[in-house]
Amino acid sequence: MCRGAQHVVNRILPAADTILHDHRVKFTREDIDSSELDRRRALYGPLTEAVRELVDATIRTEVDESVIREVHAEVAAAAAKLRAKQLDGAFGLRFTTGGESFAWGNAGIGLRNALAPPLSVESDASGLHWTEVTLGAPYEGPPGLVHGGICALVLDHLLGTTASSIEPRFTGTLTLRYRRGTPLGRLRAEARITRNEGRKTVVNGTLSDAGGVTVEAEGIFIGPATATA
Numbered sequence: 001m002c003r004g005a006q007h008v009v010n011r012i013l014p015a016a017d018t019i020l021h022d023h024r025v026k027f028t029r030e031d032i033d034s035s036e037l038d039r040r041r042a043l044y045g046p047l048t049e050a051v052r053e054l055v056d057a058t059i060r061t062e063v064d065e066s067v068i069r070e071v072h073a074e075v076a077a078a079a080a081k082l083r084a085k086q087l088d089g090a091f092g093l094r095f096t097t098g099g100e101s102f103a104w105g106n107a108g109i110g111l112r113n114a115l116a117p118p119l120s121v122e123s124d125a126s127g128l129h130w131t132e133v134t135l136g137a138p139y140e141g142p143p144g145l146v147h148g149g150i151c152a153l154v155l156d157h158l159l160g161t162t163a164s165s166i167e168p169r170f171t172g173t174l175t176l177r178y179r180r181g182t183p184l185g186r187l188r189a190e191a192r193i194t195r196n197e198g199r200k201t202v203v204n205g206t207l208s209d210a211g212g213v214t215v216e217a218e219g220i221f222i223g224p225a226t227a228t229a
């Protein structure tokens with residue numbers, strides 16, 4: 001998990017059971033240490049990268065029909081092998097014995113989620129939070145442009161992590177202004193807290209390409225009553 005999110009989780013941990021009970025978040029304490037986590041990271045990370053590659057290759061391939069059929073059978077066989085032993089439901093938010101967190105199914109940052117771009121949030125001492133990401137063919141909406149919902153995913157995650165740098169926060173309201181199409185390719189999103197009122201934190205941010213801002217965002221993030229009680 002990215003540094004910002006780990007900081008949030010460290011704050012959530014003491015109140016986790018209450019928060020999770022209230023919000024039905026799936027939360028698991030695993031009996032593993034950080035070296036085992038590293039071993040699993042090295043195991044699953046490359047698998048997820050290979051699946052991401054497969055998703056992009058599936059969209060863009062122009063090989064012969066016979067090869068498509070062959071690959072279809074191979075992919076179905078691979079999925080059946082993985083299905084032989086499965087979690088009951090989603091991955092949830094997990095912790096090692098040392099309190100390190102891993103949300104490997106998360107749609108924004110999940111190490112085991114090939115749909116995740118994946119995002120990694122950085123921050124500096126001034127309170128600026130940012131993420132840089134390359135969005136390719138799998139994230140297309142209008143031709144050659146990023147899907148509006150994917151822009152929202154990036155901004156929701158970044159603004160949420162920014163809001164949660166003080167206390168854990170859920171997205172209450174997210175308002176986006178799409179100023180122009182966001183081209184597929186390298187992008188940067190930035191965010192800052194602009195207002196803090198008790199359990200409510202307002203965060204403003206932008207998504208930009210090399211030519212400037214494409215999407216402006218404002219989010220109102222709400223802390224669970226139990227986290228600040």
Ligand SMILES: CCCCCCCCCCCCCCCC(=O)SCCNC(=O)CCNC(=O)[C@H](O)C(C)(C)COP(=O)(O)OP(=O)(O)OC[C@H]1O[C@@H](n2cnc3c(N)ncnc32)[C@H](O)[C@@H]1OP(=O)(O)O
Binds near residue numbers: 005023161168
């Ligand atoms: C915490 C554990 C996370 C674990 C993970 C860790 C990972 C760390 C990485 C973080 C990165 C996350 C980035 C993605 C973040 C999501 O994507 S979160 C998922 C999407 N959001 C949700 O599912 C939230 C669903 N909604 C809810 O759970 C509840 O409605 C809320 C938002 C917690 C508020 O419920 P509530 O506590 O009952 O609120 P309530 O007491 O009625 O109101 C409190 C105040 O908030 C205001 N308010 C309430 N709802 C709203 C709203 N929707 N809009 C605006 N204002 C509102 C009220 O007007 C009130 O204001 P005041 O009267 O005090 O001025």
